Amino acid sequence: MSFPKTPGTGTPPMPSRRLFVQGVAAGGVVAGLAATGLSPRAFAAAGPGLAGAPQVLSSHDVQLSIGESLANFTGRTRPAITVNGSLPAPILRWREGQTVNIRVANTLQGHPTSIHWHGLLLPANMDGVPGLSFNGIAPGEAYQYRFTLKQSGTYWYHSHSLFQEQAGLYGALIIDPLEPAPYHADREHVILLSDWTDLDPGALFRRMKKLAEHDNYYKRTLPDFLRDVRKDGWAAATADRGMWGRMRMTPTDISDINAHTYTYLLNGTAPAGNWTGLFRSGEKVLLRFVNGGSMTYFDVRIPGLKMTVVAADGQYIHPVSIDEFRIAPAETFDVIVEPSGQDAYTIFCQDMGRTGYAAGTLAVRHGLQAPIPARDPRPLLTMSDMGHDMGHATNGMAGHDMKGMEGGCGASMGHGAHGADPKAPRHPASEQGNPLVDMQSMATEPKLEDPGIGLRDNGRNVLTYGAMRSLFDDPDGRDPGREVELHLTGHMEKFSWSFDGIPFASAEPLRLNYGERMRIVLVNDTMMQHPIHLHGVWSDLENADGEFHLRKHTIDMPPGTRRTYRVRADALGRWAYHCHLLYHMEAGMMREVRIEE
Amino acid sequence: MSRSPLTVLSALSAGLLLALSAPAWAQSHAGHSTMPTTTTTDAPPADDGSVDHSRMDHSTMDHGSTDHSQMDHSTMDHGSADHSQMDHSTMDHGSTDHSQMDHSTMGHSTMDHAAMGHTPPKPPAPIEPLEPIPAVTAADRLAAFPPIDHGAMEHAPEIHSLLLVNRLEHWDGQHGTGQAWEASGWVGGNIHRLWVRSEGERSDGRTGSADLEVMYGRSVSPWWDVLVGVKQDFRPADSRTWAAFGIQGLAPYKFETSATAYLGEGGQLAATVEVEYELLLTNRLILQPLLEATFSANDEPSYRNGAGLNKVEAGLRLRYEFSRRFAPYIGISHERLFGDTADYHEAAGERARDTRWVAGVRVWF
Numbered sequence: 001m002s003f004p005k006t007p008g009t010g011t012p013p014m015p016s017r018r019l020f021v022q023g024v025a026a027g028g029v030v031a032g033l034a035a036t037g038l039s040p041r042a043f044a045a046a047g048p049g050l051a052g053a054p055q056v057l058s059s060h061d062v063q064l065s066i067g068e069s070l071a072n073f074t075g076r077t078r079p080a081i082t083v084n085g086s087l088p089a090p091i092l093r094w095r096e097g098q099t100v101n102i103r104v105a106n107t108l109q110g111h112p113t114s115i116h117w118h119g120l121l122l123p124a125n126m127d128g129v130p131g132l133s134f135n136g137i138a139p140g141e142a143y144q145y146r147f148t149l150k151q152s153g154t155y156w157y158h159s160h161s162l163f164q165e166q167a168g169l170y171g172a173l174i175i176d177p178l179e180p181a182p183y184h185a186d187r188e189h190v191i192l193l194s195d196w197t198d199l200d201p202g203a204l205f206r207r208m209k210k211l212a213e214h215d216n217y218y219k220r221t222l223p224d225f226l227r228d229v230r231k232d233g234w235a236a237a238t239a240d241r242g243m244w245g246r247m248r249m250t251p252t253d254i255s256d257i258n259a260h261t262y263t264y265l266l267n268g269t270a271p272a273g274n275w276t277g278l279f280r281s282g283e284k285v286l287l288r289f290v291n292g293g294s295m296t297y298f299d300v301r302i303p304g305l306k307m308t309v310v311a312a313d314g315q316y317i318h319p320v321s322i323d324e325f326r327i328a329p330a331e332t333f334d335v336i337v338e339p340s341g342q343d344a345y346t347i348f349c350q351d352m353g354r355t356g357y358a359a360g361t362l363a364v365r366h367g368l369q370a371p372i373p374a375r376d377p378r379p380l381l382t383m384s385d386m387g388h389d390m391g392h393a394t395n396g397m398a399g400h401d402m403k404g405m406e407g408g409c410g411a412s413m414g415h416g417a418h419g420a421d422p423k424a425p426r427h428p429a430s431e432q433g434n435p436l437v438d439m440q441s442m443a444t445e446p447k448l449e450d451p452g453i454g455l456r457d458n459g460r461n462v463l464t465y466g467a468m469r470s471l472f473d474d475p476d477g478r479d480p481g482r483e484v485e486l487h488l489t490g491h492m493e494k495f496s497w498s499f500d501g502i503p504f505a506s507a508e509p510l511r512l513n514y515g516e517r518m519r520i521v522l523v524n525d526t527m528m529q530h531p532i533h534l535h536g537v538w539s540d541l542e543n544a545d546g547e548f549h550l551r552k553h554t555i556d557m558p559p560g561t562r563r564t565y566r567v568r569a570d571a572l573g574r575w576a577y578h579c580h581l582l583y584h585m586e587a588g589m590m591r592e593v594r595i596e597e
Numbered sequence: 598m599s600r601s602p603l604t605v606l607s608a609l610s611a612g613l614l615l616a617l618s619a620p621a622w623a624q625s626h627a628g629h630s631t632m633p634t635t636t637t638t639d640a641p642p643a644d645d646g647s648v649d650h651s652r653m654d655h656s657t658m659d660h661g662s663t664d665h666s667q668m669d670h671s672t673m674d675h676g677s678a679d680h681s682q683m684d685h686s687t688m689d690h691g692s693t694d695h696s697q698m699d700h701s702t703m704g705h706s707t708m709d710h711a712a713m714g715h716t717p718p719k720p721p722a723p724i725e726p727l728e729p730i731p732a733v734t735a736a737d738r739l740a741a742f743p744p745i746d747h748g749a750m751e752h753a754p755e756i757h758s759l760l761l762v763n764r765l766e767h768w769d770g771q772h773g774t775g776q777a778w779e780a781s782g783w784v785g786g787n788i789h790r791l792w793v794r795s796e797g798e799r800s801d802g803r804t805g806s807a808d809l810e811v812m813y814g815r816s817v818s819p820w821w822d823v824l825v826g827v828k829q830d831f832r833p834a835d836s837r838t839w840a841a842f843g844i845q846g847l848a849p850y851k852f853e854t855s856a857t858a859y860l861g862e863g864g865q866l867a868a869t870v871e872v873e874y875e876l877l878l879t880n881r882l883i884l885q886p887l888l889e890a891t892f893s894a895n896d897e898p899s900y901r902n903g904a905g906l907n908k909v910e911a912g913l914r915l916r917y918e919f920s921r922r923f924a925p926y927i928g929i930s931h932e933r934l935f936g937d938t939a940d941y942h943e944a945a946g947e948r949a950r951d952t953r954w955v956a957g958v959r960v961w962f
Contacts (some may be wrong), residue, residue, distance in 0.1 A: 112751065123740035134743060162751050202753070210961070214921050221877040222859070245850035248820060363721040435816035436787055443690040477727040490715025491819055496787045503787075505755065570730050573741035586753035595741075597733060 122572025153314025766957025903937020
């Protein structure tokens with residue numbers, strides 16, 4: 001997926017996709033795609049695939065055809081949902097100010113479909129959410145999207161129908177700016193990360209409802225306990241186990257679904273496929289990272305290279321030089337690297353739970369590969385991570401006063417006693433006594449300077465929300481006229497997710513008045529991390545002082561955080577507002593936001 | 598609010614000073630919706646243009662119970678006040694009565710607010726957006742709220758199910774061999790579920806005991822379900838139907854627990870309590886201790902049940918999860934009858950105690 005900045009200089013076509021995605025109509029078979037090394041599956045790769053240039057569609061008049069194709073990422077041929085027979089979907093490349101016409105045809109058998117243009121400002125009926133923006137696209141029918149591009153940057157598009165995004169319906173979307181970018185790059189590559197499962201995504205959802213802990217093969221064992229007793233002493237080890245035991249939780253629950261189910265892809269290529277992007281030594285290379293994963297946070301680094309982040313979610317930021325960043329599902333980061341001195345560099349993207357990785361190579365020619373680093377040690381959640389340190393945690397949770405934890409952290413706990421703590425959130429009444437709320441945080445903070453679970457003190461300079469600052473001042477300028485607080489809630493074992501303990505099916509829309517500037521306060525009452533995406537309008541993240549800080553379309557919410565952002569309600573209509581972990585959204589962590597006059 | 602009157606008073610006077618000394622235009626009254634404005638309008642304009650209080654947040658100030666009607670500030674000297682450590686975050690001015698205050702002789706001319714930590718000074722936020730809100734056209738309205746068919750949004754199914762065959766085993770005891778099973782399953786949503794549970798055993802080719810429970814369960818807390826339904830006993834000669842009332846869930850420290858009371862057709866009362874735990878030797882090799890006790894309130898010689906504690910079963914099973922769904926196990930189980938129950942069984946030629954080796958499989962669907 002490389003294309004020269006100047007037409008004609010010509011990087012050669014490259015085997016960008018080692019996977020073999022074949023249209024059923026072609027009648028081809030995928031025999032000959034010998035699987036290699038299927039254990040563990042994360043490293044499995046399809047054998048030699050077809051070399052093919054990435055499909056880049058740059059006309060303002062685009063035809064997209066959604067259909068089912070066969071894909072092989074693991075040695076097994078499985079059905080996938082593709083756009084124009086491609087997984088990922090073709091790169092769309094437009095220019096700011098253009099009015100684009102996209103005809104999306106549905107050739108799926110018996111399933112409606114949709115395409116949502118993630119992060120784009122457009123009329124509500126072009127937003128592509130069935131049931132809110134339109135009726136979806138019935139099988140055999142087409143929908144004509146038409147909108148004017150009011151912004152520039154790196155974005156992406158994906159299905160908003162059930163689990164189709166998981167099955168492959170996602171692609172990058174780039175809008176070139178009218179004004180020159182505030183940085184220089186000689187060349188660029190799109191790096192689209194995603195997660196693939198051989199399972200039918202609907203069956204995977206049903207599996208999560210039966211046994212949500214299915215993929216957590218990292219729970220602490222009896223030998224772990226004995227080791228902790230030797231290391232920390234009996235009292236500390238039992239206090240720690242007691243704490244988690246009373247909560248009925250486990251500190252190794254980093255992600256719901258991991259490499260026991262997923263194969264991680266970089267530009268639609270499993271690690272063994274070695275996707276390669278070319279560079280000439282000394283060039284400035286712009287890498288447009290997009291996380292199109294359904295359930296996966298990636299921690300990305302390129303050993304040997306500093307990365308300069310110049311844009312987040314498509315919007316310019318003050319350049320920040322880092323070694324590593326964590327990218328939540330649906331986020332995009334534009335990063336500039338200047339490779340020189342080495343012929344090949346590994347783009348290493350381990351999942352947050354350290355169970356697998358996606359990887360590719362930046363190289364001066366094809367066929368090169370740099371060493372792939374070992375995955376980092378698996379992190380353990382601490383009580384402090386989960387907003388349970390109540391302001392007196394010093395070293396993990398050993399030796400805590402556990403009285404407050406009696407009865408676990410369930411909704412039935414009386415948290416009123418913590419009211420004196422300024423960090424203590426006030427929980428909505430709908431969480432109290434709610435069987436779908438298995439935990440509440442007791443001390444939350446924005447944690448904007450925190451690199452996050454598993455990235456602290458790792459010897460590398462890790463990107464944080466605090467380090468990113470929009471290159472421009474608050475375009476609206478007004479102070480928020482009112483504030484709406486929502487809590488992210490869930491029940492791990494039931495795999496039920498919600499805002500304020502109320503799943504989407506029984507939730508009222510959140511109503512905004514057209515033109516108002518308001519503030520959304522999010523508090524994470526779960527032990528999971530949630531990327532929260534509001535359609536239609538920007539989410540302007542505030543710093544700890546409540547000032548405009550970073551314009552985004554997806555706000556990541558680690559456990560134990562309280563983050564605030566400003567919303568300018570300048571887009572009339574019904575908009576989806578949800579966790580971008582696909583299975584959390586489908587399990588209820590979603591609201592309708594209705595902007596009305 | 599347990600704050601000393603002294604603290605309230607000093608915080609209050611500091612807050613008033615701020616209000617008085619700042620130009621009215623620089624103050625954000627966003628959080629003062631119920632605060633009387635007389636304090637600022639009555640005051641002489643202070644010459645302190647460099648201070649910007651626009652970012653002060655007094656939203657939670659509580660002056661509710663203060664009465665200032667008798668205050669006399671005429672001799673106050675604030676010339677050397679240092680406000681750098683002020684924290685107004687929890688003040689509430691909601692119902693303060695300032696109507697009788699006389700500030701006319703206060704001298705603020707030498708106040709130094711430079712150290713108050715309000716830097717960097719910023720102009721007040723505009724009332725109108727810098728980027729104007731576009732006027733809405735008829736076309737915008739049409740595009741914003743197109744007609745949507747009911748059911749256009751597909752939803753993931755809300756009804757799910759699980760069938761867990763926790764024990765399906767062959768046993769080899771001191772006094773014979775046989776098979777046993779224990780399974781439970783549910784179908785339903787997050788809160789309301791239909792539960793099915795079954796347990797039984799065969800020895801030497803015939804079914805010794807078997808039961809099936811069908812119950813409605815409702816989550817009453819994150820970890821506990823309340824169940825009500827029926828239990829059917831199937832035994833060779835005497836099948837009985839019971840009304841069943843129970844709770845089940847995950848007790849603190851992750852003990853799988855269930856307790857059920859049974860009411861028979863003839864008014865008999867019985868109960869079963871079961872506790873299970875999972876001890877991880879590795880993430881696939883799992884030791885599962887289990888304790889089950891049954892009680893009866895009635896003496897029923899014909900069923901060989903005495904009143905009181907009837908039976909305790911303690912088991913220890915070691916399983917290996919080849920996959921989450923399929924785990925064979927081996928284990929040992931000890932069963933003991935108590936009291937009259939033991940006597941009735943012994944009288945019938947059965948033993949009151951048995952220790953068995955078991956081998957079986959745990960699967961779920």
